[in-house]
Amino acid sequence: MCSGSPLAFYFLDFFKTLLLIVLFIFPSLSFSGVVLLYHHVAEDTPALTSITIAQFERHLETIEKNGYEVVPLEILTQTSLKSFSLDKKVSITFDDGYKNILTNALPLLKKRDWPFTIFVSTKFVGVSKSYLNWEDLNYLKQNGATIGNHTHSHAHLVRRGANETDEEWLARVESEIITAREILNAKGHKSQIFAYPYGEYNEKVRDIVRKLGMTGFGQQSGAIGPSSDPLILPRFPLSGVYTGIDALTDKLGSLAMPIETRYQPPLVGDNVRPSLKLKFTDPMLGLERVNCFGPGGLMEVGRISDTEISIKPKRELPVGRSRYNCTLRHKDRYFWYSQLWMKKNSDGSWYKE
Numbered sequence: 001m002c003s004g005s006p007l008a009f010y011f012l013d014f015f016k017t018l019l020l021i022v023l024f025i026f027p028s029l030s031f032s033g034v035v036l037l038y039h040h041v042a043e044d045t046p047a048l049t050s051i052t053i054a055q056f057e058r059h060l061e062t063i064e065k066n067g068y069e070v071v072p073l074e075i076l077t078q079t080s081l082k083s084f085s086l087d088k089k090v091s092i093t094f095d096d097g098y099k100n101i102l103t104n105a106l107p108l109l110k111k112r113d114w115p116f117t118i119f120v121s122t123k124f125v126g127v128s129k130s131y132l133n134w135e136d137l138n139y140l141k142q143n144g145a146t147i148g149n150h151t152h153s154h155a156h157l158v159r160r161g162a163n164e165t166d167e168e169w170l171a172r173v174e175s176e177i178i179t180a181r182e183i184l185n186a187k188g189h190k191s192q193i194f195a196y197p198y199g200e201y202n203e204k205v206r207d208i209v210r211k212l213g214m215t216g217f218g219q220q221s222g223a224i225g226p227s228s229d230p231l232i233l234p235r236f237p238l239s240g241v242y243t244g245i246d247a248l249t250d251k252l253g254s255l256a257m258p259i260e261t262r263y264q265p266p267l268v269g270d271n272v273r274p275s276l277k278l279k280f281t282d283p284m285l286g287l288e289r290v291n292c293f294g295p296g297g298l299m300e301v302g303r304i305s306d307t308e309i310s311i312k313p314k315r316e317l318p319v320g321r322s323r324y325n326c327t328l329r330h331k332d333r334y335f336w337y338s339q340l341w342m343k344k345n346s347d348g349s350w351y352k353e
């Protein structure tokens with residue numbers, strides 16, 4: 001037999017021990033999955049939800065150049081939540097199922113043989129030339145796409161209708177998701193991944209996603225780690241003004257903020273400057289260096305204890321959706337966490353899109 005074997009085993013043990021030490025010192029470092037979110041990849045679509053083809057290609061080149069592996073969303077999620085993943089994994093997702101994914105994004109993804117996910121609202125599949133049809137989705141599936149659930153009619157799930165009881169509203173929400181799931185299943189798309197339209201959720205809607213056994217994705221930024229909430233997982237929206245390469249590089253390298261994740265209701269009531277409390281699992285990270293941005297810019301960060309901070313915006317939250325974005329620099333990377341807020345009009349009505 002090979003006389004080098006004992007030495008090889010020695011080195012193997014050595015590296016295993018080294019890895020365990022590294023993971024002990026940096027418990028959150030190696031287990032972060034990053035999900036990118038796009039809508040349109042085109043030049044002639046609304047800027048707010050679009051990235052140009054050239055810039056999308058630069059994104060793919062940046063992913064490639066920095067040595068990230070693009071993996072299917074379900075694999076990235078499962079491994080990141082269970083701490084099994086190694087570093088530098090990323091998933092690419094598209095919401096709404098626009099035709100330009102087929103015409104503009106697919107050629108660039110196919111060239112690299114990369115998997116991706118498209119969250120579709122089933123009512124809109126093939127409804128006009130702007131949307132992918134079922135044949136397109138089959139073709140995309142054959143070329144690396146997973147098709148996920150984005151409800152049937154792309155409804156604002158958190159909004160109870162004026163004439164609805166709570167029960168009727170929640171039955172409608174459930175039916176939105178189940179109808180989409182049944183249609184997708186019948187077409188051979190059996191994935192259990194779900195993306196909230198507009199990234200909007202609340203506790204009751206989130207409970208329905210849990211009850212249906214699905215994994216939920218929002219539109220708040222951040223990386224996925226073992227403490228992430230599997231019902232409202234973060235994704236980085238990359239449209240409009242958020243398509244720069246430097247920012248993308250930071251996002252790709254982001255790490256899940258090592259906090260005990262607590263569900264925080266996103267609907268803003270009378271308290272128009274809501275505080276966000278973050279409890280860190282590792283007090284050695286230097287919590288005084290946490291930076292949070294929200295309405296009014298850089299936010300006030302107060303220390304509650306060795307492991308807990310409280311964040312408050314300088315200004316009142318505006319009507320509509322807003323977010324607190326918190327980062328903590330770690331060498332050349334950032335721990336990243338974001339919280340969604342929704343604020344109604346002063347008369348209690350919902351904001352327009």
Ligand SMILES: [Zn+2]
Pocket residue numbers: 095096150154196197198
């Ligand atoms: Zn959508």
